Amino acid sequence: MLDPKLFRIDIEKTAELLAKRGFKLNTEQLTVLEEQRKAIQIKTQELQSQRNTRSKSIGQAKARGEDIQPLLAEVSQLGDDLEAAKVEQTQVLQSIDDILSAVPNLIHDSVPQGESEDDNVEIKRWGTPREFDFEVKDHVDIGTALDKGLDFEAGAKLAGTRFSVMRGPIAKMHRALAQFMLDIHSEEHGYQEMYVPYLVNHNSLFGTGQLPKFGEDLFHTELANKKFSLIPTAEVPLTNLVRDEIVDEADLPIKMVAHTPCFRSEAGSYGRDIRGLIRQHQFDKVEMVQIVKPEDSLTALEQLTGHAETILEKLELPYRTVVLCTGDIGFSSTKTFDLEVWLPAQNTYREISSCSSFGDFQARRMQARFRNSETKNIELLHTVNGSGLAVGRTLVAVIENYQQADGSINVPTVLQPYMKGLTNIK
RNA sequence: GGUGAGAUGGCUGAGUGGUCGAAAGCACCGGUCUUGAAAACCGGCGAGGGUUUAUAGCCCUCCUAGAGUUCAAAUCUCUAUCUCACCGCCA
Numbered sequence: 001m002l003d004p005k006l007f008r009i010d011i012e013k014t015a016e017l018l019a020k021r022g023f024k025l026n027t028e029q030l031t032v033l034e035e036q037r038k039a040i041q042i043k044t045q046e047l048q049s050q051r052n053t054r055s056k057s058i059g060q061a062k063a064r065g066e067d068i069q070p071l072l073a074e075v076s077q078l079g080d081d082l083e084a085a086k087v088e089q090t091q092v093l094q095s096i097d098d099i100l101s102a103v104p105n106l107i108h109d110s111v112p113q114g115e116s117e118d119d120n121v122e123i124k125r126w127g128t129p130r131e132f133d134f135e136v137k138d139h140v141d142i143g144t145a146l147d148k149g150l151d152f153e154a155g156a157k158l159a160g161t162r163f164s165v166m167r168g169p170i171a172k173m174h175r176a177l178a179q180f181m182l183d184i185h186s187e188e189h190g191y192q193e194m195y196v197p198y199l200v201n202h203n204s205l206f207g208t209g210q211l212p213k214f215g216e217d218l219f220h221t222e223l224a225n226k227k228f229s230l231i232p233t234a235e236v237p238l239t240n241l242v243r244d245e246i247v248d249e250a251d252l253p254i255k256m257v258a259h260t261p262c263f264r265s266e267a268g269s270y271g272r273d274i275r276g277l278i279r280q281h282q283f284d285k286v287e288m289v290q291i292v293k294p295e296d297s298l299t300a301l302e303q304l305t306g307h308a309e310t311i312l313e314k315l316e317l318p319y320r321t322v323v324l325c326t327g328d329i330g331f332s333s334t335k336t337f338d339l340e341v342w343l344p345a346q347n348t349y350r351e352i353s354s355c356s357s358f359g360d361f362q363a364r365r366m367q368a369r370f371r372n373s374e375t376k377n378i379e380l381l382h383t384v385n386g387s388g389l390a391v392g393r394t395l396v397a398v399i400e401n402y403q404q405a406d407g408s409i410n411v412p413t414v415l416q417p418y419m420k421g422l423t424n425i426k
Numbered sequence: 427g428g429u430g431a432g433a434u435g436g437c438u439g440a441g442u443g444g445u446c447g448a449a450a451g452c453a454c455c456g457g458u459c460u461u462g463a464a465a466a467c468c469g470g471c472g473a474g475g476g477u478u479u480a481u482a483g484c485c486c487u488c489c490u491a492g493a494g495u496u497c498a499a500a501u502c503u504c505u506a507u508c509u510c511a512c513c514g515c516c517a
Contacts, residue, residue: 041476045486052486055498059444068497075497201507226507246436246473367474371436376455377481378473 001364002103004096008034017106020113021326025103033096040089047082051075102213105361107326108298108335114325120338121325126309127318129342130401137407138345139399140276143170145407146425150277161274162266162281169425173398173411174284176418178259178391181286181311185388189307191257191288196237198260199228204240207366209332209358219263219281230263234287235385242291243366247381249373253300254291257388259284277392278350284391290384293370294360297382298335301357305337308353308388314414317397318342320349334359339389341397352393355386 006014007030015025054075061068112121143150149170155163166174186193199221205211210218210232219230231237238256247254262285273279288307292300305321312319324336333356340349360380363369368381402410408426411419 038476041486045476048486051497056444058497062444072497079497248436371454375481 001101001361002106003360003364004100007100014106018103021104021107021329022115023104026099030096030099033092033099037089037092037096040085040092044082044085044089047078047085051078051082054078104331105334105359107329108357108359110323111329111335112323112325113327115327117324117328119325120322120328122320122322123337124309124321125318126313126320127316127342129318129344132344134405136344136400137403138276138343139396142399142403142407142409146170146409149425152276159281162279164277164280169419169422170395170399172419173415173425174391174395176415177394177398178284178286179418180314180415181388181391181394182257182259184311184314185257185286185288185307189255189257189288189310191255191307194234194238194256194258196234196258196260198231198263200231200236200240202227202229204236204243205229207240207243207368208236208362209365210236213331216267217265219265231260232264233262233285233387234258234260235289238287238289239291239362239383239385240366242363242368242381245368246378247291247368247370249293249370252291252293252370252381253296254289256289257286259286259391261285277396280392283393286388286391288386288388291368292382292384293372294379294382297357297359297384300382300384301335301337301355301386304384304386304388305339305355308339308355308386311389311394312339312341312352315394315398315412317394317401319352330354330356332356332358332361334361337386341393342401343397344400344403350393352397353387353389356384358383358385 002014011025011027011031011034015027018025054071058068058071058075061071112119114120140150140152143166144152147168148154149167151165151167154165158165182193185191202211205215205218210229218232221228221230237260238258241256242254261282263282266279266281269279277283288304290300290304309319309321319339319341322338322340324330324333324338329336336354336356338351339353339355341352342348343350359382362383363380368383369378370381371377372379398412398415399409402412404410404424406426408424411423411425416423
């Protein structure tokens with residue numbers, strides 16, 4: 001949610017900034033609504049003020065033992081007027097809110113202009129893709145052959161398409177990856193390890209921006225009167241920890257990491273990445289979240305992106321880092337770095353982490369604030385998060401990059417302690 | 427699942443229909459005192475919104491949330507959520 005004042009003070013400039021990301025703001029409509037809002041709001045408050053004074057005078061008249069009948073009639077009429085004004089006000093405010101809640105965040109100046117993902121700018125490339133002297137197989141062929149270490153038929157039987165089952169050493173390596181990441185971030189990068197709910201309420205989803213606009217991307221449950229949704233990322237529970245809080249400035253920055261399953265409906269992605277582990281309804285992810293002071297958010301984003309890169313480097317997986325252009329960046333984000341890992345079977349780099357700064361966009365929705373000791377004011381925090389990393393996709397990358405001619409998979413050195421010293425899966 | 431008790435400002439905690447945005451204490455901020463600090467004393471101190479050049483005034487809203495009764499609700503009624511206690515069940 002953007003600051004509503006941006007639409008009052010200089011709506012044309014705001015529209016210009018939004019146009020950068022291809023969002024067309026209906027300025028005429030908003031300007032009209034804004035005029036209506038101002039008029040009706042002033043009128044409503046005026047009526048409320050009158051009613052308050054009159055009501056008080058009734059109390060005083062009564063205390064003096066005077067006849068209050070004439071006063072009662074007068075206030076009754078006021079009440080009717082007020083009721084009507086309130087109805088009108090609610091409608092106008094709702095219309096404005098409907099528009100504003102669909103307006104994306106403003107993009108940071110440093111973000112490159114572009115139309116689509118083709119215009120994202122690569123800013124870093126690490127590692128050299130390995131040369132293979134045999135025919136490269138993809139993770140599905142390798143994993144399925146290894147005693148059904150990856151089993152998509154079983155996943156389909158149990159749940160449906162886009163679900164999978166892992167067995168034996170593959171399942172163990174999946175677990176090892178998550179634990180390895182969690183350990184590095186909590187022990188070397190200064191994040192507090194967290195355990196959080198996988199089902200959250202709608203307030204939480206609104207806070208981080210999944211609702212109201214992206215509800216169809218989620219799995220929802222309803223039990224009696226309780227409405228929960230499965231988290232699409234640990235960003236939701238972790239970030240909402242500061243919702244409706246005034247955080248102590250001394251506690252900033254707050255750095256948290258959690259390993260959770262994530263659930264996404266993948267509505268609208270029929271036919272895409274239908275093979276393998278790349279796009280599943282359920283996948284594991286290690287997520288980092290930072291809650292920071294406004295002036296620190298860009299630095300925090302770069303730092304956090306570096307933390308995600310560290311994992312890939314320790315696993316010795318070649319990757320590149322790109323800045324998402326104005327046409328590809330997410331709704332709530334002000335700047336995003338994607339990490340893309342090399343997948344030999346696809347002969348390309350594929351997204352494995354997405355790190356974003358949201359400025360105060362999420363914080364405003366959440367009313368997540370701190371008291372600034374310099375200005376003495378209560379101010380909105382900034383939120384930053386990123387995957388460090390998507391565990392399922394990391395498993396894919398390890399299987400494909402570490403595959404051997406005989407169909408076995410070498411275990412990355414840093415993972416071996418997590419697998420009882422196992423060096424090769426066959 | 428059953429029964430009962432609760433939910434008030436950063437925290438603790440008064441307040442049962444009108445003068446309550448709300449006592450008091452703590453915390454915090456400013457001052458006096460002090461070589462400095464502490465203590466003591468004096469003063470200030472909730473949030474959101476509107477209007478406005480204004481973080482000046484003025485006004486509106488907010489005592490978990492939502493509905494209701496009333497001229498008037500922190501206070502009365504209903505519903506929901508959450509917390510605590512005891513019982514039952516359970517990984």
